Amino acid sequence: MKIKEIIVVEGRDDTIAIQRAVEADTIETNGSAINDEILERIKIAKEKRGVIIFTDPDFPGEKIRKTISTCIPGCKHAFLPKEEALEKNGKGVGVEHASVEAIRKALEHVYEETIExxxxxxxxxxxxxxxxxxxxxxxxxxxxxxxxxxxxxxxxxxxxxxxxxxxxxxxxxxxxxxxxxxxxxxx
Known part of the structure; x- marks a missing residue:
């Protein structure tokens, strides 16, 4: 499965998980402290190829999603249920812990943000x-x-x-x- 849009993830482990599941390019935010340089890269990516925001199903992931959506309206979004993003020991939650199937399913159900x-x-x-x-x-x-x-x-x-x-x-x-x-x- 090849994804045309660039997928925005939180970190390197998320990129590895995405690339195991689909053929896609990613931009890593390096956590919730998104700087202007990363936001500019996401803005250019949205204009050129489109962007899918695919962050962890937790508070920091939601914060990142909201920051990007506020600065760059009209992005696409993919969501992973928390149960499918749990670390095996149940302590951590994130895209990097999801199965290939869960990632593919989430990317098959992408929503486009409506500005109006x-x-x-x-x-x-x-x-x-x-x-x-x-x-x-x-x-x-x-x-x-x-x-x-x-x-x-x-x-x-x-x-x-x-x-x-x-x-x-x-x-x-x-x-x-x-x-x-x-x-x-x-x-």
Whole structure:
């Protein structure tokens, strides 16, 4: 599988994992302290070939993703579920720990960031669906993020990603229905 876009990752181990799974070029941010030189390289890469941001499913990875998206709007995003990025001993989490299959699957479900946001799913819809507030909200958001391939989010981030990636109300409702059905089966 050859990827045309340049994949933005956090470090050298992530590059090695990506290159085991697909044929692609990468830009490494060297962690969350992204400097102007790296941002400029990402900007040029986006203009020339396109960029896919593929960071770790953790707080620093989210921070990097947000920094790049803020400085360079219109990037593409790939998300890896946390469960598929865990180190064998369960202590670390990162792209470098993911299987070849998990990386390929994440890169098959890339979202393009939409600059002009259209609110099809409101914050109240998320509250009504039990995705914000309540004891099951975090687990529901986690599973919904897996099904929609947009990664784990808190409530505010979920609302923004649904808009940013223009997830349709129908796709949202179908995924939510599956989450609620799975919840009933597990009770």
């Amino acid at each position: 946001l259209k609110e099809e799913i409101t914050f109240d819809d998320l509250i009504d669906a039990g995705l914000i507030g309540g004891s099951l909200a975090k687990a529901r958001r986690n599973r919904l993020g897996q099904l929609l391939k947009i990664g784990y989010t808190n409530g505010k981030q979920l609302h923004k990603r649904l808009q940013m990636f223009q997830i349709s109300k129908e796709a949202f409702m179908n995924a939510l229905e599956q989450v609620l059905q799975e919840e009933k089966r597990n009770v």
